[in-house]
Amino acid sequence: MKSKTAKETLSITTIIVLPNDTNTQGNLFGGQLLAWMDVISSVAAHRHCKRVVVTAAVNNVSFQKPIRHASIVTLEAKVSRAFSTSMEIIVDVFVEDQITGEREKCNEAIYTFVAVDQNGAPINVPELIPETEEEKKRFEGALRRKQLSLILAGKMKASEATELKKLFLD
Numbered sequence: 001m002k003s004k005t006a007k008e009t010l011s012i013t014t015i016i017v018l019p020n021d022t023n024t025q026g027n028l029f030g031g032q033l034l035a036w037m038d039v040i041s042s043v044a045a046h047r048h049c050k051r052v053v054v055t056a057a058v059n060n061v062s063f064q065k066p067i068r069h070a071s072i073v074t075l076e077a078k079v080s081r082a083f084s085t086s087m088e089i090i091v092d093v094f095v096e097d098q099i100t101g102e103r104e105k106c107n108e109a110i111y112t113f114v115a116v117d118q119n120g121a122p123i124n125v126p127e128l129i130p131e132t133e134e135e136k137k138r139f140e141g142a143l144r145r146k147q148l149s150l151i152l153a154g155k156m157k158a159s160e161a162t163e164l165k166k167l168f169l170d
Contacts, residue, residue, distance in 0.1 A: 074093070085114050
């Protein structure tokens, strides 16, 4: 299995917020944004492993700023780390100023996908090699996030979470 870089998993989509996408305040429905992020994340995960992928978890969503009707929204998803059968994908959401073209980050999310075979059983995925400083930071953070998730799910003892311990012992 050939290792991949985060750049090779990059998936970008740009969407305009239409009236059907908004609530009575004229803001994008959170659920609509979640759906868009799920789709773009699945594309990034698929690009990494070239297999069918399924959403395993939405680990974190941050609605930092409302997105208004008629906004031009760009979603960028990249695999931040690959584990044995799962991949963590981080989605950054930007709104474009329609006059200047400048983009402002307004939301982000972290998804986990699992690669599956034709019977729906998990299968191994390639290793991810981070290149940029941001990719390395996200790569390292992914293991801490996974360990915390496993502890909260009762699948790992806190004493076994080596990466989380480092946060408190260093």
